[in-house]
Amino acid sequence: MKIESRIPLTGSSFLLLLLFLLASCGGGGGGGYSAPAPPPGTPPLVTPAVEVVACTGTISATVDALGTTNFSPAGVTITVNQVVQWNNNSGVAHTVTSATVPANGNFDAALNNGTSVCLRFTIAGAFNYFCRIHPNMTGLVTVN
Numbered sequence: 051m052k053i054e055s056r057i058p059l060t061g062s063s064f065l066l067l068l069l070f071l072l073a074s075c076g077g078g079g080g081g082g083y084s085a086p087a088p089p090p091g092t093p094p095l096v097t098p099a100v101e102v103v104a105c106t107g108t109i110s111a112t113v114d115a116l117g118t119t120n121f122s123p124a125g126v127t128i129t130v131n132q133v134v135q136w137n138n139n140s141g142v143a144h145t146v147t148s149a150t151v152p153a154n155g156n157f158d159a160a161l162n163n164g165t166s167v168c169l170r171f172t173i174a175g176a177f178n179y180f181c182r183i184h185p186n187m188t189g190l191v192t193v194n
Contacts, residue, residue: 099175100148100157105168109135113189115144115161115181121189128171129194135168136161144187149178158182 110132113121117140126134136146136159144161146169157179159167171177171193181187 099171099173100177101170101172102157102159103133103168103170105135105166107133109133109168111135111191112137114138115140115187118142118184118187120187121181124188125190125192127192127194130174131170131172132193133168133170134191135166137166138163143183145182146179147182149180149188150176 110128111126111134113123113126113134113136115136115138116122121136128134138144138161141163143163145158146161146167147158148156157169159169161167161181169191171191174193177191177193179189179191
C-alpha cells in the first residue's frame with residue numbers, strides 16, 4: 051500500500067517558501083564580500099592611452115577617409131589629451147585600427163560612410179593605425 055501526501059501550495063504558502071529561500075541565500079548581495087587585495091608587486095591598473103569620445107567640443111586634428119586608398123592627412127601631431135576626429139564621406143566603410151600598441155593604446159573604431167569617430171590620446175607616443183577593410187590605408191598620430 052502506497053501512501054501519498056500532497057500539501058496544497060497556495061499563493062501565500064508559495065510566497066512564504068520563496069521568502070525563506072531568498073533569506074537563506076543571503077538575498078541582498080551586500081553581504082560583506084570585498085575583493086581580495088592584489089598580490090604584492092602587482093602593477094597598478096593602466097589608464098588607457100586612447101579613448102573613444104563624443105565628437106563635440108574642441109577637435110585638435112581632423113583626418114578624412116578618401117575612397118579606399120588613403121587617410122588625409124596621413125599623419126597628424128597633437129599634444130596629450132587632445133582629440134583627433136576621423137570623417138568618412140568616401141561612400142564605403144572603413145575602420146580606424148591601431149597597428150602599434152604603446153601602453154594600452156589599442157583601438158579599433160568603425161568608421162561607416164557618413165560618420166565620424168573621435169579619439170582622445172592621453173599619453174605621449176606614436177600611434178600607427180590602418181583600415182582593416184583596406185589595409186593599404188595607413189596613418190600616424192604623434193602625441194607630444
